[in-house]
Amino acid sequence: LKRIMAVANQKGGVGKTTSAINVSAALAMAGEKVLFIDIDPQSNGTSGLGVKPKKSAKTLYDVMLYEKMFAEAIVPTELPNLFVLPAEADLFGLDIEMMGREGREFILKKCLKVLGESYNFIVIDCPPSLTLLTVNALTSADSVLVPVQCQYYALEGLSQLLKTIDMCVEGLNPHLAIEGFLLTMYEKDNELATHVVKEVRDHFKDKVFRSVIQRDPYLSEAPGFGKPVTMYQMRSVGAENYIELAQELLGRYSLL
Amino acid sequence: LKRIMAVANQKGGVGKTTSAINVSAALAMAGEKVLFIDIDPQSNGTSGLGVKPKKSAKTLYDVMLYEKMFAEAIVPTELPNLFVLPAEADLFGLDIEMMGREGREFILKKCLKVLGESYNFIVIDCPPSLTLLTVNALTSADSVLVPVQCQYYALEGLSQLLKTIDMCVEGLNPHLAIEGFLLTMYEKDNELATHVVKEVRDHFKDKVFRSVIQRDPYLSEAPGFGKPVTMYQMRSVGAENYIELAQELLGRYSLL
Numbered sequence: 185l186k187r188i189m190a191v192a193n194q195k196g197g198v199g200k201t202t203s204a205i206n207v208s209a210a211l212a213m214a215g216e217k218v219l220f221i222d223i224d225p226q227s228n229g230t231s232g233l234g235v236k237p238k239k240s241a242k243t244l245y246d247v248m249l250y251e252k253m254f255a256e257a258i259v260p261t262e263l264p265n266l267f268v269l270p271a272e273a274d275l276f277g278l279d280i281e282m283m284g285r286e287g288r289e290f291i292l293k294k295c296l297k298v299l300g301e302s303y304n305f306i307v308i309d310c311p312p313s314l315t316l317l318t319v320n321a322l323t324s325a326d327s328v329l330v331p332v333q334c335q336y337y338a339l340e341g342l343s344q345l346l347k348t349i350d351m352c353v354e355g356l357n358p359h360l361a362i363e364g365f366l367l368t369m370y371e372k373d374n375e376l377a378t379h380v381v382k383e384v385r386d387h388f389k390d391k392v393f394r395s396v397i398q399r400d401p402y403l404s405e406a407p408g409f410g411k412p413v414t415m416y417q418m419r420s421v422g423a424e425n426y427i428e429l430a431q432e433l434l435g436r437y438s439l440l
Numbered sequence: 441l442k443r444i445m446a447v448a449n450q451k452g453g454v455g456k457t458t459s460a461i462n463v464s465a466a467l468a469m470a471g472e473k474v475l476f477i478d479i480d481p482q483s484n485g486t487s488g489l490g491v492k493p494k495k496s497a498k499t500l501y502d503v504m505l506y507e508k509m510f511a512e513a514i515v516p517t518e519l520p521n522l523f524v525l526p527a528e529a530d531l532f533g534l535d536i537e538m539m540g541r542e543g544r545e546f547i548l549k550k551c552l553k554v555l556g557e558s559y560n561f562i563v564i565d566c567p568p569s570l571t572l573l574t575v576n577a578l579t580s581a582d583s584v585l586v587p588v589q590c591q592y593y594a595l596e597g598l599s600q601l602l603k604t605i606d607m608c609v610e611g612l613n614p615h616l617a618i619e620g621f622l623l624t625m626y627e628k629d630n631e632l633a634t635h636v637v638k639e640v641r642d643h644f645k646d647k648v649f650r651s652v653i654q655r656d657p658y659l660s661e662a663p664g665f666g667k668p669v670t671m672y673q674m675r676s677v678g679a680e681n682y683i684e685l686a687q688e689l690l691g692r693y694s695l696l
């Protein structure tokens with residue numbers, strides 16, 4: 185196992201799911217065995233990868249509540265090296281159901297131990313909030329990949345996210361690092377976007393990925409067909425951008 | 441008081457804050473006295489209206505925790521008829537702090553009683569989640585204005601939101617209605633956007649506002665200057681769209 189990455193940012197609609205799906209697919213196409221874990225009750229990642237959990241199937245909700253059935257809940261996708269642990273709407277109630285339960289921040293971490301070395305990368309798609317589900321992702325992960333939309337509000341939210349990550353590092357997961365800030369929905373001729381890129385690069389320096397994800401309609405059409413963009417339209421800008429990002433990650437961890 | 445509207449959708453980045461700010465401003469410019477309540481811990485609405493709470497100032501956090509100081513926390517904006525109850529980051533911890541407290545779903549509703557008839561419209565901007573803060577907005581409101589981004593994932597999330605609203609109607613607020621579905625970030629030449637508009641209109645019929653908000657860079661630039669779009673660039677498509685929306689709302693409630 186090379187890396188467990190949480191894709192997180194409490195600001196909504198910044199490209200967390202789009203990035204989690206497409207970087208997972210690009211790593212899988214490069215020959216890495218990847219597990220995509222969807223902890224967002226909206227389950228956009230699950231449907232964006234074409235997985236339709238049957239009523240009887242186990243999902244993350246069962247895993248979190250009963251702390252078993254982890255391996256049973258994992259399903260394959262059309263891509264040979266990419267597997268999914270699906271989410272479902274019952275997760276919305278998990279915070280309340282877990283109130284008062286000992287070690288509720290570490291349930292996902294405990295479950296991941298079961299997997300041992302069967303995957304090279306684990307990518308966890310987080311909801312737009314800082315609730316128990318996101319905390320479980322942050323305690324299980326080696327690092328956090330932070331999508332930053334090239335918009336004004338996205339800049340504002342970063343300091344809050346960093347505070348939350350620091351709290352996690354102090355209290356729950358001393359080993360958690362920032363994998364990097366990923367600029368998303370970039371538009372070349374948009375002044376605001378160019379300004380945000382400059383601000384983020386000036387502020388976070390080499391913690392910002394070289395790869396920038398441009399706004400590309402193919403990225404927003406692909407989930408409607410249950411496919412990552414590399415399987416929907418390989419020759420798109422979006423596909424190229426995420427393949428480049430995967431290469432950047434492999435450059436960091438391929439020797440492990 | 442004509443209407444208390446919650447602007448809600450647990451899907452992130454669909455235009456909740458942008459709609460809450462700009463419909464509030466357009467109503468205020470039409471002569472209505474409007475209170476904008478920001479219950480999102482990200483406080484995008486607060487900064488988008490140019491309000492920078494001083495460390496000592498009271499915010500929604502104080503109001504929710506101590507159930508007083510409501511009137512003290514309200515601040516004016518550059519627009520004569522528009523006032524703001526600001527949010528701040530401490531709200532992130534409110535769910536935990538309120539656990540087990542009697543009547544925690546109705547705190548905001550109790551506070552709004554204090555206002556009596558001093559406003560014509562109250563607009564509540566919600567975070568992208570279904571936690572205690574959003575529940576407080578749904579129990580206080582007459583209706584919910586639901587922004588729907590013209591994208592695939594935005595369609596998927598609607599059924600979950602309607603379930604949550606139904607739960608609220610049954611248990612906490614029997615008189616809560618849907619004010620309407622507002623299509624946002626529409627792009628005329630985008631096939632997916634046109635498809636989403638058709639799906640939403642076919643499915644929700646006259647519950648969908650006639651006004652459609654188009655994607656307009658001025659809408660995303662205005663918050664950087666702390667102004668609603670009508671004060672940043674009056675002759676923009678975004679400003680026209682939100683003025684039209686305000687007219688549609690006034691048509692429903694101006695006789696009250």
Ligand SMILES: Nc1ncnc2c1ncn2[C@@H]1O[C@H](COP(=O)(O)OP(=O)(O)OP(=O)(O)O)[C@@H](O)[C@H]1O
Binds near residue numbers: 201450593
């Ligand atoms: N680079 C891009 N170009 C065009 N559209 C994009 C791009 N990235 C994401 N989108 C679209 O923007 C919307 C928001 O993206 P996405 O759902 O991935 O964000 P998110 O951060 O996961 O949202 P949430 O906060 O609700 O979980 C989606 O409809 C998606 O299809």
Ligand SMILES: Nc1ncnc2c1ncn2[C@@H]1O[C@H](COP(=O)(O)OP(=O)(O)OP(=O)(O)O)[C@@H](O)[C@H]1O
Binds near residue numbers: 196197336459480484
């Ligand atoms: N019609 C539009 N045209 C262009 N940009 C828009 C439009 N509406 C919103 N935006 C931009 O899209 C981003 C998301 O919008 P906004 O923050 O209002 O959504 P939200 O639903 O409030 O997000 P959250 O779920 O985080 O609360 C913002 O950067 C905003 O400036």
Ligand SMILES: [Mg+2]
Binds near residue numbers: 200202224228310
């Ligand atoms: Mg998502």
Ligand SMILES: [Mg+2]
Binds near residue numbers: 456484566567
């Ligand atoms: Mg918002």
